Amino acid sequence: MISSISTRSVRDWRSNEPGAWVIVLMPALSAFLVSGPTWNSAWLLALWCLCYCVQFSAARWAKSHGRARYRMPMLVYAALLTCAGLPFVFRFPGMLWWAPLYCVLCAGSLICAWRRREHSILANTCAVLASSTMAIPVASLGAHGGGTSTLAHLLPFDQSILPPLGVEIAGAYALTLFGSVLYVKTMIRERGNTRYLAASWIWHILVMAVGFLYSPLYGTLGAILLARAVVMPVATRNMRKTAKIAGIGECMTSLVSFAMITYAATVLIP
Numbered sequence: 001m002i003s004s005i006s007t008r009s010v011r012d013w014r015s016n017e018p019g020a021w022v023i024v025l026m027p028a029l030s031a032f033l034v035s036g037p038t039w040n041s042a043w044l045l046a047l048w049c050l051c052y053c054v055q056f057s058a059a060r061w062a063k064s065h066g067r068a069r070y071r072m073p074m075l076v077y078a079a080l081l082t083c084a085g086l087p088f089v090f091r092f093p094g095m096l097w098w099a100p101l102y103c104v105l106c107a108g109s110l111i112c113a114w115r116r117r118e119h120s121i122l123a124n125t126c127a128v129l130a131s132s133t134m135a136i137p138v139a140s141l142g143a144h145g146g147g148t149s150t151l152a153h154l155l156p157f158d159q160s161i162l163p164p165l166g167v168e169i170a171g172a173y174a175l176t177l178f179g180s181v182l183y184v185k186t187m188i189r190e191r192g193n194t195r196y197l198a199a200s201w202i203w204h205i206l207v208m209a210v211g212f213l214y215s216p217l218y219g220t221l222g223a224i225l226l227a228r229a230v231v232m233p234v235a236t237r238n239m240r241k242t243a244k245i246a247g248i249g250e251c252m253t254s255l256v257s258f259a260m261i262t263y264a265a266t267v268l269i270p
Contacts, residue, residue, distance in 0.1 A: 013073045015056045019247065022254050023180075024052045024131050027173040030262040031135035031166055035142025040092075044138055047085050053077040055106065059113035098137055105130045119189060124181040132174035139166030165265060172218060172261045175207045179225055180250065186233045187246035197233055204229045217264040221257060228253055 015021065028048050032041050054077045061070035089095060105126045112123035140163050182200035190196040204226040212219030228249065236245055 012060075012070060013057075015052075017056075019250060020056070020127070021052070022250075023127060023177055024048070026177075026254065026258050027132045027135040027169060028138045030173070030258060030265065031139040031169050032142065034144075034169065034262055034265045035139040035163075035165055036144045038141060038143055041138050041141035043088055044095075044141055047081065047088060048134055048138075050077060050081040050084060054081055055109065059110060059118060062110045062113040063116055063118060065114070092141075095137060098133075101133065102130060121181070125178065128174060128177045128181060132170045132177060135169040135173065136162060136166035139163050139169065169261060169265050172264070173257075175210065176221070176225060176257050176261070179204050179207055179229065180253070183225075183229045183232070184246055184250065186229070187236065191233070192237070200229050200233075201226075215264055215267070217260055221260045221264075224256060225253060 025048075028045055032045050035041065054074065057070065057074040057077050061067065061074050064070055108126040109118075109123055109130075112118050112120055112126070117123060142165075144165065179200070182196065182203055186193070186197050186200050204222065208219060208222030208226050210218075211222035232246070232249060239245070
């Protein structure tokens, strides 16, 4: 009895979707590495991890419609984020220009959780946009992405708020991660749904086309992801436990995507 309570308590403090950490971290980590790691970009990366801890615990609390069991993890993570984040905001006040966007995305995610539709297209879109966009401020703090003196005076019309390096990484991940959302749905929750299958194929074709227009590397990645989106749902249509197959496949393609996007983005470094 005590053991089961202890196990449940530990689970309340961690995400029950390990794959979500991949979506959350890949864009920011790519930007961190490509833009040239600095203490400031590492600080923001750590804050972003805390942001996700607040988000998944708050979403869990919202989904339960306010159960006390989930309140403590949410409050503790929020307190840690506040303590670590306030000095960062005082150091870089220009980062507050990103606050409205993230407030909207967070609200959308929590509303979906409250309605117990945390796996809906809207919730997935909020997650993809939030994680992809984080590449931009992280890159801005890197050695190649913009200096701290510029960031301290960021304005909406200042070009420094949209460093080309960060924008490229954010765009690449937004396109590929949303494609992964559609693909996973065709393998699990919307398996056999021809409309989702068609949407997944069309999206991946567009990603490949845009990729080749921009860079052969991005185009090649798009072709790999398109092949996965076409072959896997068809090849596994009569199989059971497609969730496990999709999970293993996503681990592999996530590593490939991370490596190729990170490498391709290096061409923007002067």
